[in-house]
Every structure is written in C-alpha cells, then in structure tokens.
Amino acid sequence: MSILSFARSATRARFSATAAIRSSAASVHTLPKLDYAYDALEPHISGEIMTLHHTKHHQTYVNGLNAAEDAYVKTDSTKDRIKLQAALKFNGGGHINHSLFWKNLAPATQGGGQLHDGPLKAAIERDFGSLGKLKEKMNATTAAIQGSGWGWLGYNQATKKLEVVTTANQDPLLSHVPIVGIDIWEHAFYLQYKNVKPDYLNAIWNVVNFKEAETRLVEASK
Structure with a gap:
C-alpha cells in the first residue's frame, strides 16, 4: 500500500486498536527509505536534523507501533486492549x-x-488567493500550536476546498485528506533554528514537494 493510500484510509475512520489488528507478518511496520540524501535539503533543513529525525525519532514510532500491535493481538483482555489504544494512536x-x-x-x-501551473496551484489561488497568502496563514496557524503538533494543508472532501488545520502531538489528520504537513515538534527544527519557529516555517517552503502534494490533491478529488 502506498503512503498516500495509507493516509487516505486514515481519513475515513478513527485510528483505533480494532483497526490495527492484522496478521503477525502484516503488522510489522518498517522505517521507509528517503528519496534523497539526509543533507539534500540544506541549507533549509540540516543533514544532522534529518538524520536524527528519520533514524531516531521515526524509528521510535515504528518500534512502538509494532510493540503495541503485537501486544494487542496477543491479549484477550478487553481492559488491556483499551489501555493499548493510546500507544497505538500515538505511535501509529x-x-x-x-x-x-x-x-x-x-x-x-x-x-x-x-x-507550477496545475490543479494544486489553481486550488490554492481559489481558496487562499495566492501561494504567498497560504504560506502566511499556514505559518501563523502552525506557529500558534501550543506544545507539539502538526500544521496541515488539508483537502475537505465535504466542501471540496483546501483548508489549513492542525493536530496535536502525533494525532493523524482524520478530518481532511493531508496534502502538505509541517512537523512542529522541536526535534524537527531546534538544532538549527532554536526556538525561532517562524524561521523554520519560512525555510521549509523552499523544500516542499509540491508535485507530491498535487498528486495527493488529484487523488483526493476523485
């Protein structure tokens, strides 16, 4: 299953322990490989941050998800399965x-x-006026998150519009189809930008993969 398909399925139902049950072989999640070198996003995101973010932080979520799913499948206790839901949600x-x-x-x-010109640019200009105005809105909304979380450009399948939304901690975006996501956890930027979130948020747009975002939008719009 592609990452896009996996994300779209997450928008249709709450990420729950019940949905996490699967065979032992299928439940082994792995760390995805990057399509670029760790230092390829410099100077906007340092190679050191990318290395730690991918190999340490993401790997920890993968390990935690595998452990939680394994424990869920092995127990017949409803009480224990309820206890595992927080770990499944966070790590998943x-x-x-x-x-x-x-x-x-x-x-x-x-x-x-x-x-470039295409469906994504047209949708951004329709719903925000311009890419610049989208950046301003998304940066301000994301910077205002208290603590850790994510800022999202999401596609609302009910209104057929792009909207800026946020999620707390590691909550996945379920109300919209994720088009662009910005990690505002400190591990995503602190080594380079310290506590100056606006600098990180301004810089990351220089490495946003708009082609990938457009693919997500087109699929979500079908």
Whole structure:
C-alpha cells in the first residue's frame, strides 16, 4: 500500500486498536527509505536534523507501533486492549505523519519549493488567493500550536476546498485528506533554528514537494 493510500484510509475512520489488528507478518511496520540524501535539503533543513529525525525519532514510532500491535493481538483482555489504544494512536500517528512528511519534502534539484501551473496551484489561488497568502496563514496557524503538533494543508472532501488545520502531538489528520504537513515538534527544527519557529516555517517552503502534494490533491478529488 502506498503512503498516500495509507493516509487516505486514515481519513475515513478513527485510528483505533480494532483497526490495527492484522496478521503477525502484516503488522510489522518498517522505517521507509528517503528519496534523497539526509543533507539534500540544506541549507533549509540540516543533514544532522534529518538524520536524527528519520533514524531516531521515526524509528521510535515504528518500534512502538509494532510493540503495541503485537501486544494487542496477543491479549484477550478487553481492559488491556483499551489501555493499548493510546500507544497505538500515538505511535501509529507518528508513523503515518512522518511517512507523509518525508514524501512532502524534496531538494531543489528534485523540484522542491517549485509550484507550477496545475490543479494544486489553481486550488490554492481559489481558496487562499495566492501561494504567498497560504504560506502566511499556514505559518501563523502552525506557529500558534501550543506544545507539539502538526500544521496541515488539508483537502475537505465535504466542501471540496483546501483548508489549513492542525493536530496535536502525533494525532493523524482524520478530518481532511493531508496534502502538505509541517512537523512542529522541536526535534524537527531546534538544532538549527532554536526556538525561532517562524524561521523554520519560512525555510521549509523552499523544500516542499509540491508535485507530491498535487498528486495527493488529484487523488483526493476523485
């Protein structure tokens, strides 16, 4: 299953322990490979941040999700399964969100930061006025998150519009189809930008993979 298909399925139902049950072989989640080198997004995101973010933080969510799913399948206790739901949501959300995030980014040599004429640009101009206005709104909304979380450009399948929304902690985006996601956890930027979130948020647009975002939008619009 592709990352996009996985994310779309998450928008149709709550991420729950029941949905996490599957065979032992199928329940082994793995860390996805990146489509670019760790230092390919410099100077906007440092290679050190990318290395730690991918190999340490995302790997921790993968390990936690596998452990929680394994424990869920092995127990017949309803009480214990209820207790596991928090771990499934947190680690499952972390895995979903980060798997989307890596695809969300691309170095300039692979089109990062470049929005060309097409369905995505037309939708952005229709719903926000311009790419610049979208950046302003999304940056302000994401920077205002208290604590850790994610800022999203999401597609509302009910209204057929792009909207800026946020999720707390590692909660996956379920109300919209995720088109672009920005990780505002400190591990995503602190080594480079310290506590100056606006600098990180301004910089990341230079490596947003708009081609991938457009693919998500087109599929969500079907």
